[in-house]
Amino acid sequence: MTFIAKPKLRHPELQRNKHGFTRRDYEGAVSTLCAGCGHDSISAAIIQACYELELPPHRVAKLSGIGCSSKTPTYFLGNAHGFNSVHGRMPSVLTGANLANRDLIYLGVSGDGDSASIGLGQFAHILRRGVNMVYIVENNGVYGLTKGQFSATADRGSKSKRGVENHSASIDLVMLAIELGATYVARGFSGDKSQLVPLIKGAISHRGAAFIDCISPCIAFNNHSGSTKGFDYVREHNEAVNFLDVMTPRDEITADYAPGSVQEIKQHDGTVLRLRKISEDYDVHDRVAAMHYLQKSKAAGDIVTGVLHVDPESPDLHDTLGTVSAPLNSLGKKELCPGKSAIDKFNAARR
């Protein structure tokens, strides 16, 4: 944590994007996390992604649960409304918010304790409902804020800072997300911003339930040897399956690639995800094959990163509910209330 406030003055030459915002407009309050915490890098990546996509910051709603990770929405997009809800229950709050106004961009931030332990049920159900959002788990394998207990994503056999071994099977959120029906699933690493920023951009441009499992080492409690979520360990075992470029409709598409080495996925909003393959036999479209690949790699000890599954065509929750295109929160008595004549008929039918 740096407690000296950033200078308030804007650099006159800070570049402005089409909405007139500079990069600073995407920032938030000063972080109070530990210096070097992986979570801060994710906040920076979110800022970068939103800036590059030129989103109007106030059209984003940031929601989270409880934990160090869940504190981070205060540290980016200061002009967006935020909601630090209760432990493990961000998904339901986000679902409700999304129902009320389908026109905002929903960004859910959570931790591995928040999502894989107390919140596992809500995690599962928001994905299977296809809520249009980006759901990021800042995954450090421990409970940071309560001082370093194992979380459910800690690998079996990994050791705590005090040397205690974890015996329970670990929960692999990426596998669950694909199994449960998430339509954009990726894994990133807070230590690799160049990979992470496009993953977030891709998630934002996706319509439907987008999930990113972002390994994010906890400097204070889970960065020792014996941990499988520390910087060194993750760097060593990181196996990226592809590299993502996100091209919005107005980007010019220039680069030329050898046939087969690139997969292009057109998203609902016209954005194109261009995946440069690193692993030849990985196909993000084929859910079954992707899961198989992930399982094999996991068994071999690799941490697979990149875009892991995309289905750009699935309906989102509003589609399946058939809600009107205007946000529900914009409707007034005129649109909603059947009025006196209807009630008279209603009464008549009940005599």
Place this chain on the structure above:
Amino acid sequence: MTFIAKPKLRHPELQRNKHGFTRRDYEGAVSTLCAGCGHDSISAAIIQACYELELPPHRVAKLSGIGCSSKTPTYFLGNAHGFNSVHGRMPSVLTGANLANRDLIYLGVSGDGDSASIGLGQFAHILRRGVNMVYIVENNGVYGLTKGQFSATADRGSKSKRGVENHSASIDLVMLAIELGATYVARGFSGDKSQLVPLIKGAISHRGAAFIDCISPCIAFNNHSGSTKGFDYVREHNEAVNFLDVMTPRDEITADYAPGSVQEIKQHDGTVLRLRKISEDYDVHDRVAAMHYLQKSKAAGDIVTGVLHVDPESPDLHDTLGTVSAPLNSLGKKELCPGKSAIDKFNAARR
């Protein structure tokens, strides 16, 4: 429901097993479920399995949540203690019970609403902890007791009795169970008792977290055309991958099979699971391959049944906790209380 009580008199020739129990000793109260409900067949299969294994009925503890399915423990093993807990929370109660006395046999019965909706988190965590038990979900794709709402295992696209279509992704409990680390996973069908009884016997003889997803049609609310959990539909799409014989240590092993067509798995207690393969390329040991097979079959619309995964060697929760071999609930003050001398030392160290 048949409200005429069964005759109380015992047939003099009823066979007795080694503990002196007849089949009737494994029965329970008269069922109050709808006539023809799949759940009643599962109760019958449980009775049969326990009888065949010659378990002392009172050494079983039956636990459940809330729902028609969760009522069934009243209808079998009348001499065993039962616990109808609260909705979706049977797993934690069972875990606690298991911790208190490792020597009983724990049988958890639940429904798809109970386990896949409100109870999904507890379902996941009891499996990953490796609690030694049999966990049966009586899966009918609906909430029976509250009158026919979709549950989270209802398939996407399937139709309710009133014709409404389900839009959310369905939760596949078998896939989740394997993914989460259950060490015995099977799927049965209440309409096929000859398959189900050995599946239950295998589960009971397994040490560790054994899970059975048992499709169990709801006559009242989910047996119409358009349902994918009705008797006809399941019969049509049922694809068994193997047939199980459970041989306890005292059974003589006789039959002879062509090499490769049979897989024998020795369980911790000496029981042998003999799997006669129906699908050649299904290997219950290979977790990753099994999941892949299941996913492919599911995508093809098949309902795969049989023993789907077994790992007979995994430690159970008591192993990982290193608890003493005597049940914790049998320890008294002598074993548990450090006594006065220890407290005097304790005080001294805090001055």
Place this chain on the structure above:
Amino acid sequence: MPERKINNFVIKFANVNGSGSASANKLFARSILRMGVPVSARNIFPSNIQGLPTWYEVRVSEKGHLGSRGGVDIMVAMNAQSWNQDQLDIESGGYLIYDSSRPVPASKFRTDITVIGIPITDICNREFKDPRQRQLFRNMVYLGALSSLLAIDIAEVERLIQEQFSSKEALVSPNVQALHFGMDYAAEHFDCPIGFRVKRSSSVGSKIFIDGNSAAALGCVYGGATVAAWYPITPSSSLAESYEKFCKTYRHDHDTGRNSFASIQAEDELASIGMVIGASWNGARAFTCTSGPGISLMQEFIGLAYFAEIPAVIFDVQRGGPSTGMPTRTQQSDILSCAYASHGDTKQILLIPSDPKECFDFGYQAFDFAEKFQTPVFVMSDLDIGMNDHLTDPLEWNDEITYDRGKILSKESLDELAQFGRYLDVDGDGVPYRTLPGTHPSKGAFFTRGTSRDRYAKYSESGVDYQDNMQRLQRKFEQLRTQLPAAIIEEGKTKASIGVIYYGSTEPAMKEALQYLEEDGVSLDSMRIRAFPFGDEVSEFIDSYDRVFLVEQNRDAQMKSLLVSECNVDPNRITSILHYNGSPITARFIRSEITQSLDALKPSRKRKSISQKS
């Protein structure tokens, strides 16, 4: 024949659940209503789907006494399982109507009642081929027989059948046929009508016959609720299901095929209240409905909504507690767990309707209160009101009514504002201003949280900030209590020195009891509490009497606890009348308890648990 048997009796149908009797029984009740005679009907059903005993009790009351009366005059005993007990329940001089197809030895019948056998099964087997029809039409046969026996106008029944099957025309004539088989058999074999009977009247007036859950659901539609999130639980599921049904009528655009509502069956109650909070935070009117176990599960989230000041509407259709308790029985036992829901210092708004009409009214008003005061609002219904059809005043709506969205700042007002502080008490009423996400590019954004914070919604661990906020919340509740529905006070015929307080579904029984007591020479003034926190009229009422009774349908006198601790009332001045066996309270019970108590009660200072009556 004594006049008191005309339009004044209780008939009970003993059936097997899942056998299709419900709709025939409802036809019975409605046909009497169509004759202008008030009825109340109560379904007594097991927590089971098929095969167990279920009862439908209809009270016919020219005087409009609509509470449960207790006792049965005519038992239609269609269930062998409950036969013995059913026969015992008949009051002396009453009637037993049964299916005489299988002979029953005379010794099996009580001798102080009249026994009427109709060979229902035989008739059906003779007249119908299809086994399902043989089963279903048994209900129509006894309905036909009853019209003869009780002098119900068969034309009314036929009309109702026609209306009911308007979309399945083919079903009308076999139903009517079955009806006539029963009617004719009874007319031929018995002296019709019997003692108890129905006589056309005009006492129903413009009243309608509706269950509280439907009425509440319509209230949600009228109140502009666009988001419903719920989890099935008896007795509240039908509220959510009715909301969906009404929305399909009133909120579905047939041209575009689009809906101006969203109803989500959540994965559990924690998720449903979470969704409601998320939607309300984002400016939609949202509600959930549940019962006791759900209320327990929602506690953490309710505390968040109280503390972060987010509107939320929660219908608690109360059932018998604690725990899973008696899921199909009625009680008023969630008062404390709602009023003080969640850990820490909290206080919640309760609205307590007494009938379906008020379920509708409080249903739509709840959204105004929730948004105006930015806090959860509970509508405390119960199984008796919610799941039974009641004769109630017609629902009223006035097109002048507008939605009071409370203090929400628009983009324009934000533009004009020098500085926005989410938790500033600008107006001195404790109610701060809020903004909705996405409103303004640079002003009004804030962070909502369940932790302590300063007036600008910035995280703060300062005790001063915390206390400042907690005191503002206290001020908010202090001022809002006078804006909630006031208690309704009614005076007895003569100047009374005794008051009686009651609430919710106790109303019809209470009103009837007051009338009896008046007849006994005991005049009481009464007050029906309709909301918590209490308005001033509540403590003023208590102050005005030497002795006050408080009638509740729970064991622990929960409303009394609230009253004594919130109104600084001496608990010794309040005598509890407690009914909590799961059946609706009756006028008989209240009358007898009050009478006994007046005889015996002296002001004393005994422990509550001893002095309470049950």
Place this chain on the structure above:
Amino acid sequence: MPERKINNFVIKFANVNGSGSASANKLFARSILRMGVPVSARNIFPSNIQGLPTWYEVRVSEKGHLGSRGGVDIMVAMNAQSWNQDQLDIESGGYLIYDSSRPVPASKFRTDITVIGIPITDICNREFKDPRQRQLFRNMVYLGALSSLLAIDIAEVERLIQEQFSSKEALVSPNVQALHFGMDYAAEHFDCPIGFRVKRSSSVGSKIFIDGNSAAALGCVYGGATVAAWYPITPSSSLAESYEKFCKTYRHDHDTGRNSFASIQAEDELASIGMVIGASWNGARAFTCTSGPGISLMQEFIGLAYFAEIPAVIFDVQRGGPSTGMPTRTQQSDILSCAYASHGDTKQILLIPSDPKECFDFGYQAFDFAEKFQTPVFVMSDLDIGMNDHLTDPLEWNDEITYDRGKILSKESLDELAQFGRYLDVDGDGVPYRTLPGTHPSKGAFFTRGTSRDRYAKYSESGVDYQDNMQRLQRKFEQLRTQLPAAIIEEGKTKASIGVIYYGSTEPAMKEALQYLEEDGVSLDSMRIRAFPFGDEVSEFIDSYDRVFLVEQNRDAQMKSLLVSECNVDPNRITSILHYNGSPITARFIRSEITQSLDALKPSRKRKSISQKS
């Protein structure tokens, strides 16, 4: 120099959290204890891991006043972030001790205090190479300086360092070195000792220095708890962690490597209470520990345990509510949500310890009560007791103590029994007999459920069965209340007409306040409540005084609510003294509130929310 500065002052350390100051500060407190002088120490920490301000407040009090005093005599200001406020907090005439390595202009210092600069960073940079050491030993340097300034016997500090690093011998000498650098610097540059100072005494006696959570955890070990299921939450996690630590010492068989305990970090609070219920149902003694949010989440399960009569021990280490509230601050605000936990008519046992000693006592006794009465038992600790080290009487254990497992039938007793009925009131005390799973091949099995049932545990929807059961539960609670720890009543020096009631962590502040009030000429009798439901002594106490104060650390006077509704006390006779800003209540506050109130209070009948003081 006034005598009152010797062994009588408050020193506060302002640090950055995560900087390793905690152990140095604790050494400071313990070295004074070793000199025989009572201290109390309180950690004021943020809900954060590293970089934010944290304080450690030590009160040195020869007289043994161990409550928070308020005000600071000596501030050790090691944190630039909080520098300004820290300096403001010093009482006039006090001292500021700071790191003078970076020059601070004289204008930045208050003039009514003494400023002592120690170039701590410079010393460390000069003396140590390793950057981590340079950082860590800063704390030892100021500790050394303080020993000179306050006349603390350096030998005591050194001994403590030696004991602390007994297993890491290499660390001893650099720590001692750093200590001496500070000591020498201060001795050379300042007139030592300063006004406030420590003088060897014998006031500590046999007392020990321990936090409530450790003591409670040891209570669980002594009480025979074999199953712990918990979920991390401040301020309760250290209770579970201590239990595990103690079990590794006392319950681990070094030969077999096996443990006679099982501690599970559950996936959430619903699971932890579920595991406790499952384990207790199956005959193990089991507990969980949590704080407010966990209590809210456990409500449904607690109702099950109440209704199905399953023992369960729950430690609620209370923190500031509502919602996530002030997670690192103290409060007594879960009283109502525990006492009436869950929907429906419920009532729960609360044990309310006031210090670590009682955490230990109630810790082990809770298991007896839970098993004897077959119901949940809450131990209502709080952050102040639980997480701070307190000087407390030595823990006591008597080897004659046996575990009271309550009415559990063995196989032998079942053999003799004609008929077992799980919910039969055989002894007339409302407490039924239970059996454990697996006990007997043919007798004693029953079905545990949260639904209504008959006396033989058979499912029943009969109102009679239900009511019978609910009344038995009521009897059980009526009789058990006299068996819980009785309130402790102490009389003032002169016959008092005023009583004061308090509970829990308020004790040290209350005792000190009583002494001051006595000095002011106001003699009060006091009662410390230790359990709910209340024994007869509680209402008798209230009856005996013209006026009664009730001191609580919450906004809504929650204990008063309990008292008035459970003891039928006129609320107007009780004046609430409420402190709820998250810091521990002080004697100063209580004294001033009582004094003001006695001046102003007239018996009135105002609404509680207005008449309450804060």
